[in-house]
Amino acid sequence: xxxxxxxxxxxxxxxxxxxxxxxxxxLTASSESYFxxxxxxxxxxxxxxxxxxxxxxxxxxxxxxxxxxxxxxxDLVPSMWRMLRGYAMATAVGIGTGTALGLSxxxxxxxxxxxxxxxxxxxxxLLGIWIVVFGLGDxxxxxxxxxxxxxxxxxxxxxxxxxxxxxxxxxxxxxKIPFRRQLTxxxxxxxxxxxxxxxxxxxGFALIxxxxxxxxxxxxxxGFRLKEDLSFFNFPDLWATMILLSAIGxxxxxxxxxxxxxxxxxxxxxxxxxxx
Amino acid sequence: MNSTALSVDSVGHVYGHGTAEQFHAIxxxxxxxxxxxxxxxxxxxxxGKSTLxxxxxxxxRPSSGTVSVDGSxxxxxxxxxxxxxxxxxxxxxxxxxxxxxxxxxLRHLAKAERAQRxxxxxxxVGLGExxxxxxxxxxxxxxxRVALARALAVQPRILLMDEPFASVDxxxxxxxxxxxxxxxxxxxxTIVLVTHDIEESVYLADKVIALSAQPSTVLETIxxxxxxxxxxxxxxxxxxxxxxxxxxxxxxxx
Numbered sequence: 230x231x232x233x234x235x236x237x238x239x240x241x242x243x244x245x246x247x248x249x250x251x252x253x254x255x256l257t258a259s260s261e262s263y264f265x266x267x268x269x270x271x272x273x274x275x276x277x278x279x280x281x282x283x284x285x286x287x288x289x290x291x292x293x294x295x296x297x298x299x300x301x302x303x304d305l306v307p308s309m310w311r312m313l314r315g316y317a318m319a320t321a322v323g324i325g326t327g328t329a330l331g332l333s334x335x336x337x338x339x340x341x342x343x344x345x346x347x348x349x350x351x352x353x354x355l356l357g358i359w360i361v362v363f364g365l366g367d368x369x370x371x372x373x374x375x376x377x378x379x380x381x382x383x384x385x386x387x388x389x390x391x392x393x394x395x396x397x398x399x400x401x402x403x404x405k406i407p408f409r410r411q412l413t414x415x416x417x418x419x420x421x422x423x424x425x426x427x428x429x430x431x432x433g434f435a436l437i438x439x440x441x442x443x444x445x446x447x448x449x450x451x452g453f454r455l456k457e458d459l460s461f462f463n464f465p466d467l468w469a470t471m472i473l474l475s476a477i478g479x480x481x482x483x484x485x486x487x488x489x490x491x492x493x494x495x496x497x498x499x500x501x502x503x504x505x
Numbered sequence: 506m507n508s509t510a511l512s513v514d515s516v517g518h519v520y521g522h523g524t525a526e527q528f529h530a531i532x533x534x535x536x537x538x539x540x541x542x543x544x545x546x547x548x549x550x551x552x553g554k555s556t557l558x559x560x561x562x563x564x565x566r567p568s569s570g571t572v573s574v575d576g577s578x579x580x581x582x583x584x585x586x587x588x589x590x591x592x593x594x595x596x597x598x599x600x601x602x603x604x605x606x607x608x609x610x611l612r613h614l615a616k617a618e619r620a621q622r623x624x625x626x627x628x629x630v631g632l633g634e635x636x637x638x639x640x641x642x643x644x645x646x647x648x649x650r651v652a653l654a655r656a657l658a659v660q661p662r663i664l665l666m667d668e669p670f671a672s673v674d675x676x677x678x679x680x681x682x683x684x685x686x687x688x689x690x691x692x693x694x695t696i697v698l699v700t701h702d703i704e705e706s707v708y709l710a711d712k713v714i715a716l717s718a719q720p721s722t723v724l725e726t727i728x729x730x731x732x733x734x735x736x737x738x739x740x741x742x743x744x745x746x747x748x749x750x751x752x753x754x755x756x757x758x759x
Contacts, residue, residue, distance in 0.1 A: 405582060419600075
């Protein structure tokens with residue numbers, strides 16, 4: 230995309246965002262509803278302490294704090310850390326197991342129905358039993374996130390590894406490439422477009438599961454705060470956290486997009502000239 | 506010293522034996538390839554040429570018969586053998602640039618040796634300038650040159666080529682044929698090439714093996730006694746070339 234095209238996109242995005250925020254302000258300021266405070270009230274909750282039932286803010290107006298508030302350390306960081314560990318675990322298990330199953334038709338046949346059966350369980354339904362089994366603390370939350378988001382990665386890895394081109398396998402066989410190098414040099418790169426698309430689906434899902442996992446048995450975190458704010462009717466804080474979550478979602482999506490462009494540049498361009 | 510590099514003894518192949526889809530691809534095929542020879546296997550499409558090539562490469566076990574390299578029957582892919590596949594776009598790795606594609610089978614070598622071999626092989630196929638490109642940025646003919654360079658870089662004694670020029674245009678095709686002859690003259694490598702193009706087989710080969718339709722058998726082995734170096738004009742206009750071409754054509758079209 231050209232430079233001016235990029236600038237134009239940013240301008241239009243900011244323009245529509247401004248319109249939405251102004252509309253939000255106008256609608257809520259004229260409303261008596263307690264549940265929908267206007268953004269002029271919500272946004273300051275991101276960086277200013279309000280005492281009483283208000284939660285510690287995520288940001289700080291002070292440069293000496295690096296503009297980070299107590300809420301950043303007490304809730305945002307623990308939440309993101311849980312999510313990241315759950316996601317990393319799902320990625321490792323998904324790619325590892327998926328590769329093994331992708332390589333063996335027999336293993337796929339045996340496990341196919343098990344995977345579909347377990348995958349069909351809505352993960353939030355497990356929240357209660359999870360806490361009973363694994364207890365409180367970070368462990369069960371991380372496992373729940375990993376359990377919930379592993380499926381797209383697992384299934385896409387199986388599909389990607391199982392559909393490696395037959396002729397490329399023969400190339401590896403003719404040149405006597407050792408199995409481990411076939412794995413890293415042929416199977417995984419060949420499956421990488423599918424694996425990464427699974428990882429992108431899972432990342433968005435991990436954010437959702439992080440919040441859900443903190444609805445019970447948690448003493449901090451963004452999900453915990455949402456639940457607390459709701460029970461104390463602390464709606465400005467509730468909305469502030471939601472704005473933060475939306476910003477995190479955007480950021481993660483951007484990171485994923487960037488990583489994908491770097492890792493899969495060959496795939497996008499090669500697909501343009503031929504069907505691989 | 507035994508001068509036979511590769512021998513195919515009574516090889517036959519049936520796909521899906523005993524099933525409803527049973528397909529008798531190769532009846533019984535025997536021939537020998539001498540060291541340093543260029544042998545072309547020619548036959549109608551669907552005559553099991555590619556199957557035969559995969560059996561010779563040790564990628565498939567034949568239903569009957571054996572393939573021997575240097576007198577001993579092969580178990581899996583023999584040492585010192587390389588192969589060029591028909592479909593270059595599915596044989597090269599699109600996630601690697603040209604140079605790493607050529608170096609891919611050389612990982613067991615030291616880095617400097619690897620780089621040197623890739624440089625030499627790419628220069629041999631006339632692609633010295635293009636080693637930083639991705640294969641899909643190149644034309645079909647150039648991609649097949651990369652595949653050829655990858656095969657040459659392992660310094661094989663036997664090079665198998667499975668319809669290597671079937672998917673390129675006529676001009677590129679004759680260029681690649683001459684390239685193969687050039688490389689053969691320089692290295693003295695043993696080449697077995699499968700093609701459905703009679704003219705190509707006579708132009709390249711010391712020996713043309715004409716196969717029947719499936720289940721294929723050897724119709725005749727034509728010893729091609731044309732002087733080398735050959736070239737597209739003089740060789741193809743010579744009366745003996747026309748004679749061999751005539752003979753092969755008769756065999757395959759009767």
